[in-house]
Amino acid sequence: MxxxxxxxxxxxxxxxxxxxxxPVQAERIKDLGAFQGLRANQLTGYGIVVGLPGTGDDNLQYATLAMRGVTNRFGLTLPPGINPATRNAAAVMVTAELPPMAKPGQRLDVTVSAIGQAKSLRGGTLIMMPLLGADGQIYAMAQGNLAVGGLGVTGADGSNTVVNIPSVGRIAGGATVERAVDTGFDQSPHLLFNLNDADLTTAMRVADAINGQFGYALAVANDAVSVRIAAPVTPQERVLMMSRIENIPVTPAEAAxxxxxxxxxxxxxxxxxxxxxxxxxxxxxxxxxxxxxxxxxxxxxxxxxxxxxxxxxxxxxxxxxxxxxxxxxxxxxxxxxxxxxxxxxxxxxxxxxxxxxxxxxxxxxxxxxx
Structure with a gap:
């Protein structure tokens, strides 16, 4: 063709x-944006994956330092000159996304990526390590066995075949939330609803739809992105109001x-x-x-x-x-x-x-x- x-x-x-x-169909307000403060937060951490079948880092300095850090947590001090990172371990970066309003004890999926010369993380186990937020605080702890979708095979003559990316894996539910993020939505006298796409007409229609649903002037469009909503005092009433607002149908403005x-x-x-x-x-x-x-x-x-x-x-x-x-x-x-x-x-x-x-x-x- x-x-x-x-x-x-x-x-x-x-x-x-x-x-x-x-013509443009009506959509729920929850599909047009989100309340300020109710957003996900990115978490990152540095750790070590062990149990690899000879596909890990080879005498890599930061892998060795990471292994020493892990052993020190258990009161074990390795003698100077001993290099524990002999192809069975790999230094990795671990990333996760903390959902809005996540509470301690909830589980998160984590992504584990090799940062050194490891050829594959298949069969490896992530040793317990902290996940930090942008403020440097620990919000979750991660550990578990990796699921790797990639595959790498190397022959004796140096030829190799790689399928997908074997140096990246995931652990379903591999992290446990240890600290909740303070959103502050239950303390502010107003709620802010932010649109995904800036549009003055859509912001006005959202404010009018909220006022029409509740029967009085409750919402005001601040600008092309945010709508300010007067909030009740108690958290329970706020949650009830937010739930009603999210399901109000609104016809968004035609795209530019x-x-x-x-x-x-x-x-x-x-x-x-x-x-x-x-x-x-x-x-x-x-x-x-x-x-x-x-x-x-x-x-x-x-x-x-x-x-x-x-x-x-x-x-x-x-x-x-x-x-x-x-x-x-x-x-x-x-x-x-x-x-x-x-x-x-x-x-x-x-x-x-x-x-x-x-x-x-x-x-x-x-x-x-x-």
């Missing part, structure tokens, strides 16, 4: 989607007109809000073909000449001319795709046409080049 035929199929799919496009062009892959995405003013477009293709047909030239008999190769080149230039097509005023997405598809433009040609339309002022949308 050629690139042009693939693009025609893609354009036909866009036309079908445009024909079936319905955007055209996204990925120059590396040739992908072009046009949202339904894009409109194009009156314009005439002419697009053609220039093809240059060079054919080499060298021939061998023999000297005349008894001429004491030498056989030579004579170069013969044939250059052909073909220019495909397409008549100019006109885009009417206020053309929508389906009309744009249908018009450009009529000339058989490839995705790269489409990107060039849209960029030219933007420069001419006919494209009333933000052009984003990735």
């Amino acid at each position: 050629t690139l042009a035929s693939t693009f025609r199929m893609f354009a036909a799919l866009l036309l079908a989607l445009c024909a079936a496009t319905q 007109a955007k055209v996204i062009v990925n120059a590396r892959t040739g992908t072009v995405v046009i949202n339904g809000a894009v409109r194009i003013g009156p314009a005439a477009v002419s697009h053609g293709k220039l093809t240059v073909k060079v054919q080499e047909a060298p021939t061998v030239v023999q000297p005349a008999p008894f001429s004491q000449g030498q056989t030579a190769v004579e170069q013969r080149s044939q250059v052909e230039i073909e220019e495909e001319t397409n008549p100019a097509f006109e885009i009417t005023k206020g053309a929508n997405l389906s009309e744009i795709v249908e018009t450009i598809n009529a000339i058989g433009a490839s995705p790269s040609d489409l990107a060039a046409i849209l960029e030219a339309l933007k420069q001419s002022g006919s494209l009333k949308a933000e052009l984003v080049i990735l």
